[in-house]
Amino acid sequence: MTARGGVNLHPAPHGLARTSPGLYPPLDDENPRPLGVCESCRAVHQSEHLAGHVGETVACYTCGALKLRVFDAREPRHFFATGTPKDYNGFSEIRGFTTRPTLAVYESGEAQTVGNAQLSSNREGEPHEILTFNDYGGRGGFFFVPVTSSLRDAYKVEDDPCSQTHAQGRGRRVALLARRRTDTLQIGLARWPQYHHAPPESVEGRAAWYSAAFALRSAASVMLDIEAGELEGGLYVTRRSDRAEAHAFLSDRLENGAGYASYLARPDQFATLLRNLRHNLRADWTAHAATCDTSCARCLRDYTNLGFHPLLDWRLALDLAELLGGPEPLSLSGSHWEALYKAEDSPVATSLQQLGFRRVREATVLPTFIGSFGRSTKAVVLRHPLWALDHPDVLSAKGALANLDPKVESPFMLLRRPSDAL
Ligand SMILES: [Zn+2]
Numbered sequence: 539m540t541a542r543g544g545v546n547l548h549p550a551p552h553g554l555a556r557t558s559p560g561l562y563p564p565l566d567d568e569n570p571r572p573l574g575v576c577e578s579c580r581a582v583h584q585s586e587h588l589a590g591h592v593g594e595t596v597a598c599y600t601c602g603a604l605k606l607r608v609f610d611a612r613e614p615r616h617f618f619a620t621g622t623p624k625d626y627n628g629f630s631e632i633r634g635f636t637t638r639p640t641l642a643v644y645e646s647g648e649a650q651t652v653g654n655a656q657l658s659s660n661r662e663g664e665p666h667e668i669l670t671f672n673d674y675g676g677r678g679g680f681f682f683v684p685v686t687s688s689l690r691d692a693y694k695v696e697d698d699p700c701s702q703t704h705a706q707g708r709g710r711r712v713a714l715l716a717r718r719r720t721d722t723l724q725i726g727l728a729r730w731p732q733y734h735h736a737p738p739e740s741v742e743g744r745a746a747w748y749s750a751a752f753a754l755r756s757a758a759s760v761m762l763d764i765e766a767g768e769l770e771g772g773l774y775v776t777r778r779s780d781r782a783e784a785h786a787f788l789s790d791r792l793e794n795g796a797g798y799a800s801y802l803a804r805p806d807q808f809a810t811l812l813r814n815l816r817h818n819l820r821a822d823w824t825a826h827a828a829t830c831d832t833s834c835a836r837c838l839r840d841y842t843n844l845g846f847h848p849l850l851d852w853r854l855a856l857d858l859a860e861l862l863g864g865p866e867p868l869s870l871s872g873s874h875w876e877a878l879y880k881a882e883d884s885p886v887a888t889s890l891q892q893l894g895f896r897r898v899r900e901a902t903v904l905p906t907f908i909g910s911f912g913r914s915t916k917a918v919v920l921r922h923p924l925w926a927l928d929h930p931d932v933l934s935a936k937g938a939l940a941n942l943d944p945k946v947e948s949p950f951m952l953l954r955r956p957s958d959a960l
C-alpha cells in the first residue's frame with residue numbers, strides 16, 4: 539500500500555484525530571522559497587528569488603547555465619493511505635524516489651586549509667540544513683489536490699491528469715521536502731595541479747567527489763569507531779572564481795548533530811583522517827585491485843550509498859585523497875589505472891578489442907588504440923580521469939594522430955561505456 543496524500547493529524551478526545559493541512563506551507567499559499575536544482579552543475583538553491591518561477595528553467599546562480607529547474611517543494615506532515623493493507627511479499631526491493639541528501643548553497647564563512655584540503659563547516663551551534671526531496675523522478679513532484687471528504691483538510695495525490703480538480707486549478711504540483719539541521723563539513727581543494735580538474739558538470743568530476751566523500755566517511759568510521767551510517771556523504775557545489783566548484787561533504791545523520799562532522803573539521807583531526815585514508819585504506823584497496831575494477835562491498839559500496847554505486851570508484855577516491863594531501867600532478871602510466879588497460883586481457887583492452895580496436899604501441903605518449911571501420915579509421919587515446927583536455931600529454935597525442943581526430947577517453951568512462959570509443 540502506498541501513501542495517497544498528506545495530512546496533519548492532531549490528537550483529539552475519544553481516540554479520534556483532528557486533521558489540518560498536511561503540507562507546509564499549505565497548498566493555498568504561494569511557496570515563498572522554491573527549490574532550484576541545476577541539471578548541469580547539480581548545485582541546489584532554495585531562495586526567495588525563485589518565487590514566481592516554479593515550473594521554469596532559469597539561469598543557475600552557480601554555473602550560469604540555463605539549467606536551474608525550479609520546483610515547488612513543501613514539507614509533508616503525515617501521510618495517509620487508502621486501500622487494503624497487504625503484507626510485504628518480499629519480491630521487490632522497497633526503494634523510494636527520494637534524492638540523496640543535499641546541502642543547498644549558502645554564504646560560506648572562513649575556510650581553513652589542511653595540507654591541500656580546504657575545509658569549511660558550520661559555526662558551533664548553527665547547524666546547516668540538509669535537504670532531501672522527492673520530485674517524483676524529475677517530474678517536479680506529485681499533483682496534490684485538497685480533498686473534501688471526511689478528511690476535510692487533507693491533500694490527495696491526483697493521478698488523473700484530466701480530472702475536474704486539474705481543470706479547476708485547485709491543485710498544485712509539489713515535491714516533498716525533508717529538512718534536517720545538523721553539523722556538516724565541506725572538503726574542497728585549495729589548489730589544483732595545472733591541467734587537472736573534477737568539475738561537477740562532468741560524470742568523472744561528480745564520481746570523484748562522491749567517491750572521495752564515501753572514502754572519507756569509511757576512514758572516519760574506523761577512526762571514530764562508529765557505524766558508517768552515522769555520517770552521510772555527498773556533493774556540495776558552490777561558486778568560486780566565476781565557475782561551479784565541487785566539494786565533498788560529510789554530515790551527521792542525527793538531527794542537530796552528534797558532533798562527528800565538527801570534530802573532523804578540527805585541523806589536527808582532519809590531518810589524521812586524511813593520513814588514515816592515504817595509507818591504511820590505500821593499502822587495503824590496492825590489495826583488492828585484481829578483483830575490483832570500479833567499486834565493491836569491500837571498498838566503497840554499502841547499503842546506505844546504494845544510489846551511487848555505478849559512480850563510485852576507489853581509484854578516483856584515492857586520487858582525490860592524494861590531491862587533498864598536496865597539489866602534485868597525477869600520472870596515468872604507472873598508476874593504479876594501468877591494470878585496467880595495459881595487459882591484452884585487461885578489462886578496457888578487452889572491450890576495445892571486441893569493438894574492433896587494437897593497441898598500437900608507441901603511437902603517442904598515451905596508450906593508443908586504433909581500429910578500421912569500413913572506410914574509416916578511428917583512434918582512441920586514454921587520459922587520466924582527472925586530466926583536463928588541455929593537458930600537455932593529451933595535446934601531444936592528439937597532435938600525433940591529427941589526421942585521425944582521436945577520441946580522448948579515460949579508463950573510468952571506457953569501463954562503464956565502452957561504446958564512447960566509437
Ligand atoms: Zn549550475
Ligand SMILES: [Zn+2]
Pocket residue numbers: 826830832833834835836837838852
Ligand atoms: Zn572494491
